[in-house]
Amino acid sequence: MKQDSRLARMIHVLIHMALLGGRETSETIAKMLNTNPVVVRRTMGALKRKGVVGSEGGRGGGWALLRPLDQLTVLDVQRALDDGQVLTAGVSEDHPTCPVERAANAALVGAFEQAERTLLREFADLRLSTIAEGAMKDLPGSPIQTAHGDHHA
Amino acid sequence: MKQDSRLARMIHVLIHMALLGGRETSETIAKMLNTNPVVVRRTMGALKRKGVVGSEGGRGGGWALLRPLDQLTVLDVQRALDDGQVLTAGVSEDHPTCPVERAANAALVGAFEQAERTLLREFADLRLSTIAEGAMKDLPGSPIQTAHGDHHA
DNA sequence: GAAGTGCGTAACATTAATTGTTACGCTAAG
DNA sequence: CTTAGCGTAACAATTAATGTTACGCACTTC
Numbered sequence: 001m002k003q004d005s006r007l008a009r010m011i012h013v014l015i016h017m018a019l020l021g022g023r024e025t026s027e028t029i030a031k032m033l034n035t036n037p038v039v040v041r042r043t044m045g046a047l048k049r050k051g052v053v054g055s056e057g058g059r060g061g062g063w064a065l066l067r068p069l070d071q072l073t074v075l076d077v078q079r080a081l082d083d084g085q086v087l088t089a090g091v092s093e094d095h096p097t098c099p100v101e102r103a104a105n106a107a108l109v110g111a112f113e114q115a116e117r118t119l120l121r122e123f124a125d126l127r128l129s130t131i132a133e134g135a136m137k138d139l140p141g142s143p144i145q146t147a148h149g150d151h152h153a
Numbered sequence: 154m155k156q157d158s159r160l161a162r163m164i165h166v167l168i169h170m171a172l173l174g175g176r177e178t179s180e181t182i183a184k185m186l187n188t189n190p191v192v193v194r195r196t197m198g199a200l201k202r203k204g205v206v207g208s209e210g211g212r213g214g215g216w217a218l219l220r221p222l223d224q225l226t227v228l229d230v231q232r233a234l235d236d237g238q239v240l241t242a243g244v245s246e247d248h249p250t251c252p253v254e255r256a257a258n259a260a261l262v263g264a265f266e267q268a269e270r271t272l273l274r275e276f277a278d279l280r281l282s283t284i285a286e287g288a289m290k291d292l293p294g295s296p297i298q299t300a301h302g303d304h305h306a
Numbered sequence: 307g308a309a310g311t312g313c314g315t316a317a318c319a320t321t322a323a324t325t326g327t328t329a330c331g332c333t334a335a336g
Numbered sequence: 337c338t339t340a341g342c343g344t345a346a347c348a349a350t351t352a353a354t355g356t357t358a359c360g361c362a363c364t365t366c
Contacts, residue, residue: 027312138252
């Protein structure tokens with residue numbers, strides 16, 4: 001499949017919006033995301049419904065953050081984009097009445113539910129302000145940052 | 154996307170093979186999975202390369218388990234099917250040099266790595282023999298089993 | 307109040323991954 | 337040497353995410 005990158009993109013954009021401070025049009029945001037204004041409206045529309053951003057039409061309009069970054073977690077953004085499960089188990093549906101198939105599926109679903117709990121806990125702990133601070137350290141002149149630098153494992 | 158159900162299918166099949174005890178042809182297995190012998194060969198081929206099953210050509214040939222179910226974990230099967238990550242973060246690649254994008258991606262990758270660690274731990278703890286026992290309880294006459302019955306959360 | 311700017315959304319095209327299908331080669335048993 | 341069965345390449349079908357075009361509606365400004 002083609003990977004779903006909406007969460008990453010929205011986090012990216014929301015931080016930029018906070019840094020810029022004002023109102024951004026779908027076209028401006030589309031350039032940040034190297035895409036199309038329609039895609040931006042689609043995705044930002046979901047954030048609007050959950051009160052993360054607001055939009056204004058007409059001249060001078062655009063999108064604006066409704067909360068400061070330190071009151072926004074990755075979980076908030078994820079939940080705005082999708083209420084359902086983040087991880088899904090990839091079960092089989094070849095013989096839905098077969099006890100073996102059902103037991104296999106149930107086992108996998110259980111394992112993924114555990115993993116999802118971990119993921120959501122991580123998401124809830126990740127404030128966008130923290131990510132923004134991390135970005136400041138990764139500027140020309142600083143040593144290269146890997147993606148694995150700061151776990152709290 | 155279409156979900157990858159190879160893991161669920163292989164667990165399903167391996168348990169059936171153990172219960173049947175002998176050698177099964179790709180065609181027999183295909184019927185269990187409600188699919189095609191070629192699909193079976195493709196997927197079982199991966200298990201063969203990792204020593205989980207063996208295959209024999211010619212008359213009387215087919216596939217056979219090389220290990221008892223209590224010495225096979227879901228993790229073994231997953232690893233046979235795919236050496237890489239089970240969970241992937243869905244990062245954005247719109248402006249690879251943008252520090253904000255990189256920080257956002259890194260944060261997500263970190264969170265998914267945590268979740269993957271949980272998932273692999275669950276997989277490692279799940280023996281196929283345990284799943285097989287669970288299937289025995291889910292037979293006509295028994296009360297209906299939900300998919301959420303037996304976590305150790 | 308007319309025009310321009312910008313969001314909202316439907317409809318369709320594109321891209322990618324999984325799965326299904328057909329065809330053919332090779333091996334081992336009988 | 338015929339049959340049963342695996343091994344694999346090649347192609348079609350299905351599905352999900354993303355990209356794109358087109359058009360409607362609201363608000364601002366002149």
